[in-house]
Amino acid sequence: MKFSEVNKPVKRVDAYxxxxxxxxxGADLFFPNMLYxxxxxxxxxxxxxxxINTEKALTYPGVxxxxxxxxxxxxxxxxxxxxxxxxxxxxxxxxxxGIAVVAAETKEAASEAIKLIEVEYKELPGIFDPEEAxxxxxxxxxxxxxxxxxxxxxxxxxxxxxxxxxAEVILEREYTTQxxxxxxxxxxAIIAVPYEHNSLVTIYGSIQNPFSCRNAVANVLKVxxxxxxxxxxxxxxxxxxxxxxxxxxxxxxxxxALKTNQPVKMVNTREESILxxxxxxxxxxxxxxxxTKEGKLVxxxxxxxxxxxxxxxxxxxxxxxxxxxxxxxxELPSVKTDTYGYYTNNxxxxxxxxxxxxxxxxxxxxxxxxxxxxxxxxxxxxxxKNIYHNNSITASGQKLDNHQVSLEEVIxxxxxxxxxxxxxxxxxxxxxxxxxxxxxMAVSFRGCSLGAEATDAAGAIVAIQRDGxxxxxxxxxxxxxxxxxxxxxxxxxxxGVDIKRINYMEVDTSVSPESGxxxxxxxxxxxxxxxxxxxxxxxxxxxxxxxxxxxxxxxDLVLRNENIYNKNxxxxxxxxxxxxxxxNKLGVFLSAYGWYKAPDIxxxxxxxxxxxxxxxxxxxQIAEVEVDTATGQIEVLKMVAAHDVGRAINPxxxxxxxxxxxxxxxxxxxxxxxxxxxxxxKNTNFDxxxxxxxxxxxxxxxxxxENPDPHGPYGxxxxxxxxxxxxxxxxxxxxxxxxxxxxxxxxxxxxRVLLGHSLSKGGTKNDIL
Amino acid sequence: xKINKITVTFIVNGQEVxxxxxxxxxxxxxxREQLQLTGTKEGCSVGECGACTVILDGKAVPSCLILTGxxxxxxxxxxxxxxxxxxxxxxxxxxxDYHAVQCGFCTPGMLMSAKALLIHNPHPSREEIRxxxxxxxxxxxGYEQIIEAIESVAKNCQ
Numbered sequence: 001m002k003f004s005e006v007n008k009p010v011k012r013v014d015a016y017x018x019x020x021x022x023x024x025x026g027a028d029l030f031f032p033n034m035l036y037x038x039x040x041x042x043x044x045x046x047x048x049x050x051x052i053n054t055e056k057a058l059t060y061p062g063v064x065x066x067x068x069x070x071x072x073x074x075x076x077x078x079x080x081x082x083x084x085x086x087x088x089x090x091x092x093x094x095x096x097x098g099i100a101v102v103a104a105e106t107k108e109a110a111s112e113a114i115k116l117i118e119v120e121y122k123e124l125p126g127i128f129d130p131e132e133a134x135x136x137x138x139x140x141x142x143x144x145x146x147x148x149x150x151x152x153x154x155x156x157x158x159x160x161x162x163x164x165x166x167a168e169v170i171l172e173r174e175y176t177t178q179x180x181x182x183x184x185x186x187x188x189a190i191i192a193v194p195y196e197h198n199s200l201v202t203i204y205g206s207i208q209n210p211f212s213c214r215n216a217v218a219n220v221l222k223v224x225x226x227x228x229x230x231x232x233x234x235x236x237x238x239x240x241x242x243x244x245x246x247x248x249x250x251x252x253x254x255x256x257a258l259k260t261n262q263p264v265k266m267v268n269t270r271e272e273s274i275l276x277x278x279x280x281x282x283x284x285x286x287x288x289x290x291x292t293k294e295g296k297l298v299x300x301x302x303x304x305x306x307x308x309x310x311x312x313x314x315x316x317x318x319x320x321x322x323x324x325x326x327x328x329x330x331e332l333p334s335v336k337t338d339t340y341g342y343y344t345n346n347x348x349x350x351x352x353x354x355x356x357x358x359x360x361x362x363x364x365x366x367x368x369x370x371x372x373x374x375x376x377x378x379x380x381x382x383x384x385k386n387i388y389h390n391n392s393i394t395a396s397g398q399k400l401d402n403h404q405v406s407l408e409e410v411i412x413x414x415x416x417x418x419x420x421x422x423x424x425x426x427x428x429x430x431x432x433x434x435x436x437x438x439x440x441m442a443v444s445f446r447g448c449s450l451g452a453e454a455t456d457a458a459g460a461i462v463a464i465q466r467d468g469x470x471x472x473x474x475x476x477x478x479x480x481x482x483x484x485x486x487x488x489x490x491x492x493x494x495x496g497v498d499i500k501r502i503n504y505m506e507v508d509t510s511v512s513p514e515s516g517x518x519x520x521x522x523x524x525x526x527x528x529x530x531x532x533x534x535x536x537x538x539x540x541x542x543x544x545x546x547x548x549x550x551x552x553x554x555x556d557l558v559l560r561n562e563n564i565y566n567k568n569x570x571x572x573x574x575x576x577x578x579x580x581x582x583x584n585k586l587g588v589f590l591s592a593y594g595w596y597k598a599p600d601i602x603x604x605x606x607x608x609x610x611x612x613x614x615x616x617x618x619x620x621q622i623a624e625v626e627v628d629t630a631t632g633q634i635e636v637l638k639m640v641a642a643h644d645v646g647r648a649i650n651p652x653x654x655x656x657x658x659x660x661x662x663x664x665x666x667x668x669x670x671x672x673x674x675x676x677x678x679x680x681x682k683n684t685n686f687d688x689x690x691x692x693x694x695x696x697x698x699x700x701x702x703x704x705x706e707n708p709d710p711h712g713p714y715g716x717x718x719x720x721x722x723x724x725x726x727x728x729x730x731x732x733x734x735x736x737x738x739x740x741x742x743x744x745x746x747x748x749x750x751x752r753v754l755l756g757h758s759l760s761k762g763g764t765k766n767d768i769l
Numbered sequence: 770x771k772i773n774k775i776t777v778t779f780i781v782n783g784q785e786v787x788x789x790x791x792x793x794x795x796x797x798x799x800x801r802e803q804l805q806l807t808g809t810k811e812g813c814s815v816g817e818c819g820a821c822t823v824i825l826d827g828k829a830v831p832s833c834l835i836l837t838g839x840x841x842x843x844x845x846x847x848x849x850x851x852x853x854x855x856x857x858x859x860x861x862x863x864x865x866d867y868h869a870v871q872c873g874f875c876t877p878g879m880l881m882s883a884k885a886l887l888i889h890n891p892h893p894s895r896e897e898i899r900x901x902x903x904x905x906x907x908x909x910x911g912y913e914q915i916i917e918a919i920e921s922v923a924k925n926c927q
Binding site for chain 1 (some may be wrong): 789801805806807808809811812813814817818820835839844847848849850851858861864865866868870871872873874875877880898899900902903905906907908909910911912913914915916
């Protein structure tokens with residue numbers, strides 16, 4: 001298939017304003033008469049609030065208003081379960097809970113005033129371990145609930161007990177992962193403007209999911225959705241992180257804006273951001289696997305426990321993706337998987353790139369290497385014996401029969417590019433000196449888009465203006481990944497015009513069609529199809545208009561190279577501009593709403609059987625490392641990443657996703673951990689929470705594999721999250737080969753490599769404050 | 770609380786400015802709030818992320834750690850000053866051409882660090898580029914395309 005605009009390295013449509021400093025991010029907006037909001041956060045991870053006295057703070061010069069929970073019309077919100085407090089009412093449930101918010105004429109006044117708010121607490125014992133929270137007699141985190149369980153998902157396939165009796169080799173292992181901070185470089189920012197353009201309140205800022213934010217704010221204010229308008233600004237990164245924390249900030253700012261009748265701006269410091277914003281879930285994972293001596297898997301039993309922290313947030317869906325993908329892409333006749341989420345008084349956890357997969361891929365891919373060792377096979381051999389192929393049946397009983405299952409292909413390409421086979425043999429030989437090398441692989445399958453937990457549809461508006469320029473508006477939001485460029489390419493492709501004609505509007509919830517959230521690596525697939533649908537409607541309108549006038553068949557007309565041609569004789573009929581002029585004269589409407597609803601899927605909550613996702617992507621990453629066994633230092637030398645994306649709409653922005661995903665995975669694997677002791681957070685800025693710098697970069701070789709999917713626009717599927725879930729286990733497997741020691745906890749930091757355990761765990765409040 | 774103001778004169782993007790600033794006012798705040806030069810970003814306020822990098826008298830510095838009151842007579846170049854006479858700096862063009870931009874929040878700081886490097890070393894090696902940009906965090910790009918962009922300019926530099 002030949003394309004003119006898609007499948008090409010088109011330059012980003014938003015790059016100019018970003019390289020010149022003209023792009024406006026949330027914190028860059030200033031409104032006349034604007035106030036600055038600042039939140040007072042809790043002093044304890046769990047405490048009863050006896051009394052809040054704001055009198056002194058209110059007298060501080062410049063202070064205009066202070067709100068507490070009493071001022072919030074409806075204090076509870078949440079996308080899945082509405083139990084997150086906008087401001088703490090009777091109890092604080094985690095260290096980042098807000099108590100009060102000040103609005104003042106200057107940032108300084110707001111910061112000074114919150115120090116004058118007097119809060120009387122009664123400190124309460126907290127629960128900081130989800131396994132403690134799971135106990136029958138555990139105190140309740142949410143007193144209105146019967147227990148501390150957020151959710152429990154199951155997969156039941158075959159007879160696991162019986163299958164294990166037939167296994168010749170059985171391995172039981174436990175793996176754990178850590179709290180991880182999104183570390184978007186732009187801290188959260190919100191401006192709420194009252195009574196602007198007929199809306200009760202208009203909210204600007206770094207908002208990943210404008211429609212989720214609108215739902216939350218409207219619910220909190222108890223007003224209809226059409227009174228709240230959210231306009232997204234340029235986003236300084238999100239990675240799943242600017243959802244609930246931003247909704248909460250937007251709700252607080254909105255209440256203050258309406259109370260003062262002035263715009264209210266809130267911008268978090270990095271410390272406030274790390275203290276308040278949700279993290280990636282830490283998991284405890286118990287895996288039991290049975291296999292034959294020949295290496296054929298016969299059964300797997302899995303139990304995963306996720307720490308949800310104080311609120312439900314996205315835990316119900318995060319743990320659902322885990323339950324679907326927990327076995328990895330391996331054929332297994334018998335599976336029993338349970339995933340749980342429990343409330344604790346730790347910081348709450350939510351969506352972060354990967355969304356329940358980085359944890360289980362780490363466990364399952366470590367386990368495969370451990371099993372290969374046990375069976376005296378190579379990791380590659382064991383995987384090739386068990387991976388999914390076309391028509392394989394997944395643990396959920398889904399037959400993979402509607403797309404190319406390309407695991408063998410992605411593995412082959414990654415193996416070749418990394419010289420895996422030769423290097424694996426070489427590094428297995430004894431290595432002289434302190435520095436030892438290893439090579440490790442990880443593979444995965446990943447369901448595209450939301451899956452069976454939520455309605456999955458998206459919309460877009462394509463509107464041709466009088467002069468032939470084109471506006472696109474979609475409900476999905478650019479988060480930095482390149483969505484505006486990809487959607488513009490798709491519209492240009494369908495309409496046969498140059499991408500320069502297109503201007504992609506920021507999401508405005510009062511204009512753009514509600515499209516669900518920009519999550520789950522779903523935008524190209526869902527939103528791309530919606531843009532394509534809208535453009536196709538306009539194309540039909542144009543061809544019918546011309547067919548009518550020139551007495552040709554509309555089906556014979558094609559739009560390409562800025563012209564309309566008769567495809568039978570390749571004759572140009574008119575230019576695109578002339579067609580637009582003609583439509584203007586004839587009063588033909590050249591705008592369309594496009595809509596795409598994902599194919600039907602199904603899920604049985606009791607058995608975990610069904611069709612949880614309508615299609616999947618496949619990937620393989622291979623890491624080569626050098627470990628200094630004297631110091632514990634791990635250097636990642638090279639990462640090879642082969643990903644089947646269906647079709648690369650833009651191969652260069654796609655490579656950018658791979659590079660970025662790998663570096664984030666490298667952080668997850670060997671560097672990053674939000675250190676939490678008894679609910680207190682120790683590392684609250686980038687001087688202590690270290691993320692990969694340019695110096696940590698390995699050589700990265702991205703390999704794009706294209707097996708067009710029948711559901712995707714031009715066959716395109718997903719890339720954002722798959723790139724992130726494979727790096728840590730590939731590195732862990734490489735480190736195990738290099739050192740001969742298996743580490744079953746992330747991150748693989750110096751102490752763990754050297755001593756086998758982390759020195760920074762188990763601190764008390766006094767140790768860290 | 771009244772804070773004593775200091776009058777300070779310095780050059781920003783080729784233009785002399787005279788401002789009254791608080792004794793604790795950071796250059797970052799002066800640029801963003803007094804001069805509306807919001808291209809310089811605030812990411813951590815402790816000099817770790819590099820989003821606020823500007824060029825001060827030829828050197829890349831985190832403007833969150835500089836007090837404006839102390840830079841009288843100095844010359845500051847911000848991202849807004851890179852584009853000259855309606856023409857993008859070669860580095861800016863290369864960042865577009867090599868897809869070195871994703872969310873764009875770290876981009877101004879990255880560009881200023883890269884510019885400072887090329888002022889002193891027009892033909893840096895890959896390793897020298899990595900050293901010069903070590904203080905600029907990016908969470909989106911994985912840095913590869915940023916290095917490629919800078920290398921392309923270094924290669925074409927006269």
